[in-house]
Amino acid sequence: MTELLVYGVVLGGIMALGAIGLTLLYGVLRFAHFAHGDLMTLGAYVVLLLNVELLPALGMPELKWWPLSFGGRMLGSLVVSMGVTVLVALLIDRILYHPLRARRSSPAILAIASLGMAFILRSLIYIIWGPQFLFYSQELRPAWVLPLDVRLKPDQVFILVMVLILVLLLYLFLQRTKLGKAMRATADNPQLALVCGIDTAHVTAWTWGIGAALAAAAGVLYGIDAQLRPDMGWSFLLPLFAAVILGGIGSPLGALVGGIILGVVQQVSTAFLLPTYKPAVAFLVLILLLFVRPRGLFGGT
Amino acid sequence: MALLDVHHVNSGYGEMTILRDISMRVDAGEVVTLIGPNGAGKSTLLKTIFGLLMPTEGRIRFGDADITGLTPPALVRRGMSFVPQVDNVFPSLTVQENLEMGAFVRGDGFAGRLEEMYTFFPALRLKRKQRVGGLSGGERQMVAMGRALMLDPRLLLLDEPSAGLSPRLVGMVFEKIAEINQAGVALLIVEQNARQALRLSHRGYVLAGGQVRLEGKGDQLLSDEEVGRLYLGGRR
Numbered sequence: 001m002t003e004l005l006v007y008g009v010v011l012g013g014i015m016a017l018g019a020i021g022l023t024l025l026y027g028v029l030r031f032a033h034f035a036h037g038d039l040m041t042l043g044a045y046v047v048l049l050l051n052v053e054l055l056p057a058l059g060m061p062e063l064k065w066w067p068l069s070f071g072g073r074m075l076g077s078l079v080v081s082m083g084v085t086v087l088v089a090l091l092i093d094r095i096l097y098h099p100l101r102a103r104r105s106s107p108a109i110l111a112i113a114s115l116g117m118a119f120i121l122r123s124l125i126y127i128i129w130g131p132q133f134l135f136y137s138q139e140l141r142p143a144w145v146l147p148l149d150v151r152l153k154p155d156q157v158f159i160l161v162m163v164l165i166l167v168l169l170l171y172l173f174l175q176r177t178k179l180g181k182a183m184r185a186t187a188d189n190p191q192l193a194l195v196c197g198i199d200t201a202h203v204t205a206w207t208w209g210i211g212a213a214l215a216a217a218a219g220v221l222y223g224i225d226a227q228l229r230p231d232m233g234w235s236f237l238l239p240l241f242a243a244v245i246l247g248g249i250g251s252p253l254g255a256l257v258g259g260i261i262l263g264v265v266q267q268v269s270t271a272f273l274l275p276t277y278k279p280a281v282a283f284l285v286l287i288l289l290l291f292v293r294p295r296g297l298f299g300g301t
Numbered sequence: 302m303a304l305l306d307v308h309h310v311n312s313g314y315g316e317m318t319i320l321r322d323i324s325m326r327v328d329a330g331e332v333v334t335l336i337g338p339n340g341a342g343k344s345t346l347l348k349t350i351f352g353l354l355m356p357t358e359g360r361i362r363f364g365d366a367d368i369t370g371l372t373p374p375a376l377v378r379r380g381m382s383f384v385p386q387v388d389n390v391f392p393s394l395t396v397q398e399n400l401e402m403g404a405f406v407r408g409d410g411f412a413g414r415l416e417e418m419y420t421f422f423p424a425l426r427l428k429r430k431q432r433v434g435g436l437s438g439g440e441r442q443m444v445a446m447g448r449a450l451m452l453d454p455r456l457l458l459l460d461e462p463s464a465g466l467s468p469r470l471v472g473m474v475f476e477k478i479a480e481i482n483q484a485g486v487a488l489l490i491v492e493q494n495a496r497q498a499l500r501l502s503h504r505g506y507v508l509a510g511g512q513v514r515l516e517g518k519g520d521q522l523l524s525d526e527e528v529g530r531l532y533l534g535g536r537r
Binding site for chain 2: 184188189191192193195197
């Protein structure tokens with residue numbers, strides 16, 4: 001039971017990275033970005049390309065950091081993958097969403113356009129890598145046995161540390177930097193941000209950048225913990241939205257807490273229910289909470 | 302010399318023309334009030350001057366430059382600020398962050414100005430770490446005005462600064478407007494409390510149906526029989 005709780009925090013942390021990006025994008029751009037899960041998938045497969053297919057073929061060895069199943073080459077690939085995913089997101093914004101915004105399309109049009117983009121990204125990954133499960137590493141590493149009989153793989157500790165670092169960096173960015181404050185201001189009141197002279201196009205680009213980078217990281221971390229499939233991000237999409245709504249739409253802190261709550265609830269439910277019911281449990285919790293707090297945990301200011 | 306010169310401007314929303322052939326001006330250091338019935342186009346004129354709406358005809362000059370078609374960021378840099386009537390604060394940001402956003406285009410080096418704002422609005426100093434969403438209507442109006450003053454503008458546009466405030470707070474807002482003007486800032490105000498606004502204005506314009514119907518000194522308009530009957534209404 002305690003073990004499921006810990007696994008839930010690992011899964012929840014990964015979900016939180018995706019959900020934070022989703023909620024930031026919703027706040028600034030005012031539409032539900034349905035391709036967010038597939039940006040996670042893209043990030044995960046870029047690391048596969050670099051760290052499993054390309055770099056070993058170029059003769060670059062992985063010096064493993066004991067006790068992890070990977071080392072610096074993986075971390076480097078993760079950083080590159082975040083950068084690649086950011087560029088892809090900015091390119092998509094330029095060719096798809098920006099023209100729609102310029103025509104003052106409704107949020108529904110943008111959301112449906114992003115749904116189409118989700119299919120395109122997923123199909124490309126199917127075409128390139130095929131439908132089968134793929135792994136960064138199949139090597140088995142002994143798990144640490146912690147008090148209360150919790151078995152935790154060193155890789156999972158790495159995931160938690162990475163989530164913590166990324167969330168902390170994001171917090172500092174949003175609270176301390178001028179651009180971060182402008183991003184929160186734009187999410188709060190876009191018209192007034194314009195009146196203040198804030199360059200909203202610049203803020204939009206940064207929001208895409210942060211959202212895509214966090215999504216890529218989430219996809220890679222999930223790949224480290226489990227396996228890669230072309231529909232991995234897509235299957236995360238509904239729980240990500242649930243986490244965003246649970247936390248209160250537009251609130252990054254809410255998305256973090258919402259993601260972790262749903263991760264824990266989903267994992268713990270497997271003690272009583274078949275794992276197939278995991279998403280249903282997530283939504284049950286969401287519905288129950290919305291009865292009590294209709295605007296989510298941190299919504300409604 | 303005119304600080305702001307609106308020259309035969311037509312403007313509106315999309316295909317719908319609201320302002321027709323509007324000409325008006327604000328001189329440096331002046332307080333000018335726009336009065337008129339609802340739907341007269343007063344807010345539309347402010348939005349057009351501030352670049353939120355694009356004029357379809359005519360020119361607008363500010364200082365010695367033609368600003369027709371410039372966007373708000375460019376106008377903020379040139380020394381113009383705007384306080385909208387509603388949604389004029391960032392509710393989930395703190396008081397201090399709201400003020401900082403007012404200085405966004407400047408970059409750094411606004412600490413001194415922040416201090417001046419807290420001296421000008423002492424109530425805000427105590428609440429500078431609080432989220433604006435939890436503040437009272439009067440405090441929010443102070444935040445909105447403080448934000449617009451952060452760059453020490455030459456011209457401040459205020460859209461109904463006293464709307465929805467209690468009579469005591471309305472008096473406070475007008476006192477602050479007079480103080481802002483004494484510091485050398487020109488103001489162009491749209492106001493429902495027309496009497497109070499005209500009393501502290503150098504000049505005023507009466508708008509109706511998207512056109513300027515009357516122009517005059519503040520006290521002239523106050524004592525004009527027709528203006529009194531039509532626009533100052535039964536109010537005191």
